[in-house]
Amino acid sequence: MNAAASTLIAGFLLLVLLCVKPVGLYMANVFDAQSVWPRRAGAPLERWIYRLCGIDPSVEMGWKQYAMALLMFNVLGALAVYALQRAQPWLPLNPQKFPNLSADSAFNTAVSFITNTNWQGYSGESAMSYLTQMAGLAVQNFLSAATGIVVAIALIRGLARHTAATIGNFWVDVTRATLYVLLPLALVLAVVLASQGVIQNFSSYKDVATVEALTYQQPKADAAGNPLKDAAGNPVMETLTTHTQTLPMGPIASQESIKELGTNGGGFLNANSAHPFENPNALTNLLEMLAILIIPAGLTYTFGRMVGDTRQGWAVLAAMGILFVTLLMVTVHSEQQGNPLIAQLGVDQAASPTQAGGNMEGKETRFGIAASALFATITTATSCGAVNGMHDSFTPLGGLVPLFQMQLGEVVFGGVGTGIYSMLIFAIVGVFIAGLMIGRTPEYLGKKIEAFEMKMSSIAILVMPFIVLTGTAVAVSVDAGKAGVANPGAHGFSEILYAFSSAGNNNGSAFAGISANTPFYNVALALTMWLGRFWPIVAVLAVAGSLAAKKRIPVSEGTMPTHGVTFVILLIGTVLLVGALTFVPALALGPIVEHVMLWKTP
Amino acid sequence: MNTRAKEITTALRPALLLLVVMTVLTGILYPLLVAGIARVLFPAQAAGSLVTVNGRVVGSGLIGQAFTDPGHFWSRPSASTPQPYNGTASGGSNLGPLNPALLDAVKARIQALRAADPGNLAPVPVDLVTASASGLDPDISVAAADYQAARVARVRGLPLKQVQALIARRTAGRLLAVLGEPRVNVLELNLALDALK
Numbered sequence: 001m002n003a004a005a006s007t008l009i010a011g012f013l014l015l016v017l018l019c020v021k022p023v024g025l026y027m028a029n030v031f032d033a034q035s036v037w038p039r040r041a042g043a044p045l046e047r048w049i050y051r052l053c054g055i056d057p058s059v060e061m062g063w064k065q066y067a068m069a070l071l072m073f074n075v076l077g078a079l080a081v082y083a084l085q086r087a088q089p090w091l092p093l094n095p096q097k098f099p100n101l102s103a104d105s106a107f108n109t110a111v112s113f114i115t116n117t118n119w120q121g122y123s124g125e126s127a128m129s130y131l132t133q134m135a136g137l138a139v140q141n142f143l144s145a146a147t148g149i150v151v152a153i154a155l156i157r158g159l160a161r162h163t164a165a166t167i168g169n170f171w172v173d174v175t176r177a178t179l180y181v182l183l184p185l186a187l188v189l190a191v192v193l194a195s196q197g198v199i200q201n202f203s204s205y206k207d208v209a210t211v212e213a214l215t216y217q218q219p220k221a222d223a224a225g226n227p228l229k230d231a232a233g234n235p236v237m238e239t240l241t242t243h244t245q246t247l248p249m250g251p252i253a254s255q256e257s258i259k260e261l262g263t264n265g266g267g268f269l270n271a272n273s274a275h276p277f278e279n280p281n282a283l284t285n286l287l288e289m290l291a292i293l294i295i296p297a298g299l300t301y302t303f304g305r306m307v308g309d310t311r312q313g314w315a316v317l318a319a320m321g322i323l324f325v326t327l328l329m330v331t332v333h334s335e336q337q338g339n340p341l342i343a344q345l346g347v348d349q350a351a352s353p354t355q356a357g358g359n360m361e362g363k364e365t366r367f368g369i370a371a372s373a374l375f376a377t378i379t380t381a382t383s384c385g386a387v388n389g390m391h392d393s394f395t396p397l398g399g400l401v402p403l404f405q406m407q408l409g410e411v412v413f414g415g416v417g418t419g420i421y422s423m424l425i426f427a428i429v430g431v432f433i434a435g436l437m438i439g440r441t442p443e444y445l446g447k448k449i450e451a452f453e454m455k456m457s458s459i460a461i462l463v464m465p466f467i468v469l470t471g472t473a474v475a476v477s478v479d480a481g482k483a484g485v486a487n488p489g490a491h492g493f494s495e496i497l498y499a500f501s502s503a504g505n506n507n508g509s510a511f512a513g514i515s516a517n518t519p520f521y522n523v524a525l526a527l528t529m530w531l532g533r534f535w536p537i538v539a540v541l542a543v544a545g546s547l548a549a550k551k552r553i554p555v556s557e558g559t560m561p562t563h564g565v566t567f568v569i570l571l572i573g574t575v576l577l578v579g580a581l582t583f584v585p586a587l588a589l590g591p592i593v594e595h596v597m598l599w600k601t602p
Numbered sequence: 603m604n605t606r607a608k609e610i611t612t613a614l615r616p617a618l619l620l621l622v623v624m625t626v627l628t629g630i631l632y633p634l635l636v637a638g639i640a641r642v643l644f645p646a647q648a649a650g651s652l653v654t655v656n657g658r659v660v661g662s663g664l665i666g667q668a669f670t671d672p673g674h675f676w677s678r679p680s681a682s683t684p685q686p687y688n689g690t691a692s693g694g695s696n697l698g699p700l701n702p703a704l705l706d707a708v709k710a711r712i713q714a715l716r717a718a719d720p721g722n723l724a725p726v727p728v729d730l731v732t733a734s735a736s737g738l739d740p741d742i743s744v745a746a747a748d749y750q751a752a753r754v755a756r757v758r759g760l761p762l763k764q765v766q767a768l769i770a771r772r773t774a775g776r777l778l779a780v781l782g783e784p785r786v787n788v789l790e791l792n793l794a795l796d797a798l799k
Contacts, residue, residue, distance in 0.1 A: 007780045053619035065609060072613040076621050125690055135629035142628040143621075171616050178624060183632065194640035197664050200648045201637060205690065208652070208659045211792060214668045218684030240685075247650055247662055247689045253640060254633040271692035274735035276664035277650070282782025338728065339699045342708055348725035348745070355745035356783045361704065361732040362694040365678065365741040368783035372735075389735045390694035393704075491698035513696030598700055 002351050005332060005370035012289065012374065013325070019294045020317065024301025030180045031153050031173065032306060038180045049175055060166035063545025066154060067538050069170035070147060074114045074534070077140055081110040084136035085128075094129035095204035095249075101127060108522035113137050115533035116144035116415055118259070118266030118385055118508035119499075119525060121517035125248040125269045130202060133268055138255045142186075145262030145295075146177035148417030151537050152299055153177075153306075155421045158544030159445045160307045162552040167544045181295070182261060189257035189291055197280035200253040207244050215241045252277055260291035263415040265385030265508045273375070273388040274364055285371055285388060292384045296413040299420040307445055311563035316423055319571040323412045324381050327401045332373040334398040335359050340599060359398070362390030373398065380405040383415030385508030392487070392495065392511040396595035399511070400587060403498055406505040407587075408579040409464055415506060421540050423571070425457045427562065428543070430574040432457075434560055444562060446552040453543050460539040464532055465582040468504035471528050472497050472586065480520035486513030490597070494590035499525060504532040653789065661789050665689060666740040669792060672718045673757040675742070675750050677788045678729055679711055682737035695733040708732065719753035741785035744773055754795070768794055 029036035039046075050057050061069065084091070085106040089099055101109065105121055112119045113136070122128065128137070150173035157167050194200050220228045220238040228236040252268045256278050259266060273279040273288060297317065304313020336358040338349035351357035356368030363372045372389040379386050380402035391402050405412050411423045432449050435442030442449040475481030475496045485492035495511040502509055503525040510516070516525065561567065640648035651663045661667055666677045668687045680686035681695035697704035711731040716722070727745035747769045755765040772791045776782050 004776065004780060011780060049620070049623055052623060053616045055616050055620070065613075068609045069613045069617065072610065072617040073621065076617050080621060080625070123691070123693070125692065134633045135625055138633070139625050139629040143624060171620060175620070178628065183628065187632065187636065190636045191639050191643070194636065194648055195644045197647045197651050199650050200633075200640040201650075203649070206650060206652070206659075208661050210667050211660055211789065211796070212667070212669055212671055212674065214670075214685055214687075216685035242685065245661060245665070245667060245687060245689050247665060248692075249650065251633040251637055253648075254636040258628075269692050271694070271736035271738070274694070275692050276662075276666075276736060276738060276740055280651075280664050282777050286781055341699070341705055342728065342732075345705070345708055345712060346725050347708065347712070347728050347731055349728045352745065354748060354784060355727050355729065355743035357728060359699070359732075360729045361697065361699075362735045363732075364735050364739050365729050365743055365785045366739075366782050371782065387735070390696055392696035392698060393694060395699055486696055487698040487701050489700065491700060494698075511696070512693070513698075594698070594700060 005336075008370050009328065009332070009374060012286065015290055016293050016297055019290070020297050020301050023294050023298030024313070025305060027181055027298060027302040028305040030176055038184065039176070042179050046175060046179065050171070053171065055171045057169060057172045060169050062166055063154070063541045066167055066170045067541045070151070070537065070541075071534065073143070073170070073174070074147060077143055078110040078114045081113055081136040081140055082106050084132045085109060088129040088132050091129065091131050093131035093134070093202065095202075096129070098127055098129050104519045104522040105517055108526045111526040111529050112508065113140035113264070113266060114144055115506050115529045116148055116262070116264060116383065116418070117503060117506040117529045117533070118264045119503055119510065119529065120266055120508070121522055123270040124267055130250050133255060134251055137266060138258060141255065141258040141262045141264040141266070142178050142182050143174070145182055145258070145264065145416045146174045148415050149177040149181065149295070149299070150174055150417065151540055152417035152421040155424055155540055155544040156303050156306045158547035159424070159447060161548045162550060164548040167541070167548050182258065185261050185291075186254070186258040189261065189287065190253045192287060193256055193284055194253040196284045197276070198253040198256055198284065199249060199277050200251050201249055202251060203249045205249055206247045208247060209243055210245050213241055213243045215239060248277065256288070257291065259386060260288045260384065261295060263292055263296065263382045263384040265379065267386065273386045274390070279388055281366060282371065285367055285375065288386070289375055289378050292378050292382050292386070293413060295416045296382050296419040299417065303420055303424070309563065312445065315563045315568050316420070316427070316571070319568045319575070320411070320413050320419075320423065322568070322572060323408075323575070324377070327381070327405060327412070328374065328377040331377050331398045331401045332370060334395045335373045336369045337395065339395065359393070359395050362393030364388065376402055377405070379509060380507060381412040381414075383410040383418055383505060383507045385502065387509050390512060391498070391509060392513045396591040396598055399494065400591035400595075402509065403494070403501055403591065404579070404583070404587065406501045406507045407465075407468070407583040408575055409461065410505045410507065411575055418506065422460070422536070425460050425540060425543070426574050426578075427571055428453060428457050429461065430567075430570045431560065431562065433574060434570055438560075440558055443553060443559065446555070447547045447550050448553060452546050456539040456542045456546070460536040460543075461578060463535045464504050467528050467531050468500045469582070469586065471500040471504070471524055475500065475524065478520070480518065484515040484518060484521055486515065490590055490594040494594065497586055497590050500528055503528040506533050653793070655793060660793070663787065663790065664740055665738050667789055669788065672753055674792045674795065675747060675754060675788050676730070678739045678742055678746075679707070679731065679733045680737040680739070681733040687738060689738065692736045692738055694735045694737065719750075722749070722752060724749060740787050740789060742788055744769070744784045744786060747786045747791065758795070760798070765795075
């Protein structure tokens, strides 16, 4: 790794670390304390919202009621996003006159955005009206993120409280997460992004007169729009010359900021954060990477603070950080090595002061290798799924890391809320395993871990590998699944495995060569996203409710400390054991065999 | 009536109303506020960083264009369809590292570069023969600009030194010596080149 890359990575990690305490403390105050100033300032608005919606903020909910409210809120959200897409030609703010989306595509996108996945079968700049983007997709960027945060807060309350029947009020928690955490951060970031060139307007697309005329070929179509074929069955091509480039427009900055902060990842434009209008320079790239990580990283501190022992939070953060840095090194090194087959053609892939070198297919010049590899690792360590380079064109090992991080269950920081609650479930399983080894009743933070918690934790962890591997197996067995593959050989299998891993873990990034905007993939992936999101959420809320009801047992000599090095190793071990045992066979068929083929001596 | 059905109905009203309130707040008011602030503080950036020559908008400083004239610097290959640098169809090739289509495409690009500049036998900088992620990459590496300098100078009948000086002037370095990669904006470089005459 060269000096600039090392400095970037070290500096970035330091920035994240510096943000953990202030952001985490702030969130703990938002959910736990009355006196924090934004809550005092927002109190009139909050009261007005509760009165309007018929919410009594003083009434708390048990876990079943909390889960019911959450599901209801999300189902209605999905219906709203679906309706907006289907009705967009008749609604305002559609300057490009886009038609409505097909039923299966709209269904997929609706589920995708309420589950915080932001898998995108459509191409933003040629499908979605500004209204659909703003009032449908971006709204769910806020609300799905808020949903994730409140599930985490509910679980933390379950650990922090004792002999309690309730875990909070869902409506109040969602409102506060949106008003005091997401909205202010998004507003500040959006304005900064706009200052750097991320566009924010409501104009129709802009035609510009290019410097050179461009001659190109495209398949010729008949009057009905069907492609013409010649006698041999090949498409008839027509040659066109244009002096015009059409630039997409739209309210992008406002959506870009929440897309990162909420670990949503759904780009306004097809190329996502690789597009210069979404991510114009190295500074915006840094801010976007930071925005993806600060809430998931900060929530570890929120957790420690709310359970009354900040060391507990730092221990979880340490486990996440160790996994992250290790995997990051693999990606950076692998991408910088480049593609040996391209090197043979007389291409210079060496890093030098005048070029980034390495594997530049599917990467942007302004980001080069280090910032692209870092972004890819961050976006899949969290459940964000925004991309500033095309993962499909990464080297085999560079692409394995994003895939593997998702398959670990999005616990290396993870999504906003989902990361910390999934990691705490792994912590519960970890102390259970440790308890079995030393022959003591397992406990975590003074709560006895018993059969009900273990059942629910197992469900929360195992549903994901089940749906991911089943979905992949079905897709590689049927023609409708195989038809979507873009690359031959092992890489084609990786595309399918990546799609289901991304959907099942609510990440949303893709090996994007796959043609997934088909009825088969739209429906299969929507089901995967739905189950991968809400099945674990209900199980986690059940754990929260059960833990809240328990008595707290005092610390004794037999208590295993859960803030030390031993626990960090135990937690990492548990995550890797479950993830590796489940997915290594599938990975061997995809990126691993591809790596061997790429580097085999001729 | 069973309790589950009752729970559903009691949750329905706040769910619906809160969704409406949040849609207005985060889906209408928030983007309008950002648009208002951006329009006042950063009007040029908010509108797309458009580049104007003699009163005519010739592009955006952030969005690349296709150049095929040997007298211009060429941009990176673009995977957008049907034409390269199609602003309404951003995206990469998504070709995997072992895909024969990728290797064929790289070979063809090397051939085109060599055909336009037969004397140049230097290894080709990788970004000049690989497609970008967005299909709209506005930049090339400094190495890619240097590689093309002799061709551009010869076709235009300019001294090589002058073209190299132009590249040096148009090179953007790393921010704070760390962020980003040294690069040259192709549209701006070519406009500067055209302005020489």
